[in-house]
Amino acid sequence: MTAATRALTQLASWPDLAEARPSCGTGRALRSARAEIAHFHADRRVDLHLTARTIRRFEDDLRESTAVRLVPGSHWVTIRLECDADIDLLMTLVSVALQAHQGWPEADGTPSAQCNDHHGVRLAHESAGDG
Template identity: 45%
Template sequence: MNLAEHANARLSDWPALSRGRACCGARDCLCAGAQEIVHFHGDNEVDVHLTHAMIDRLRPALRNSSALKVSAASGWITVRLEAGSDIDLLATLVSAALLATGSQQGATESARTDPCTRCSSPASRRQPTRWSRRAFGRCRT
């Protein structure tokens, strides 16, 4: 079992999260209600929807981690899983994401305009139809 599978199994046990289908096409997605929170992209990359406000709040701590990729243009961050401790970091960030989306008014609406890092990549910006017509933030099982 690779690190992403371990992380997915660990987070899937959380009562606040349920499995869904990611709008970006990620193979695994975890949601809080209708809000997409976690996308698993491959064996070692995971996107977490922290929201812009939470990223701004945590930015000093986020900058210190080499396992994180933070984009100024997105409320999503990417966690690179290279060691077991990165799963602990991911779990902490998912807790923060649950807090952020639970306290943010209109979180589902913001997710529609804030696609994950895979949908925010330069390649997807060249082909916006790949994601622009999909309803972001609607977790589907």
């Protein structure tokens, strides 16, 4: 079982999340009552809808993580899942994302519906075969 499969299984059991078809059309998704939260695109890659406000708030910390990739202008972050610590990071960030989406609408406009997969994002150390 891959790290992404383990993470998806754990998150799908959360009462505030339900499996859904991703708006980008690729992989599997989890959503809350208000928004898509995560897109599982590959065995090791997940896009997480944190919101622009939340990314700005935690940007320095997110940039320090080798598992996280930020895309300028995106309301999503891409997380590389290679080990249990990366899954733990994802769980924490999903909690943050759920809190962000329970609040008020973003002040800087409509939330981005397009995840980072739409932008062709790959982490620098991601192999070509990880799809």
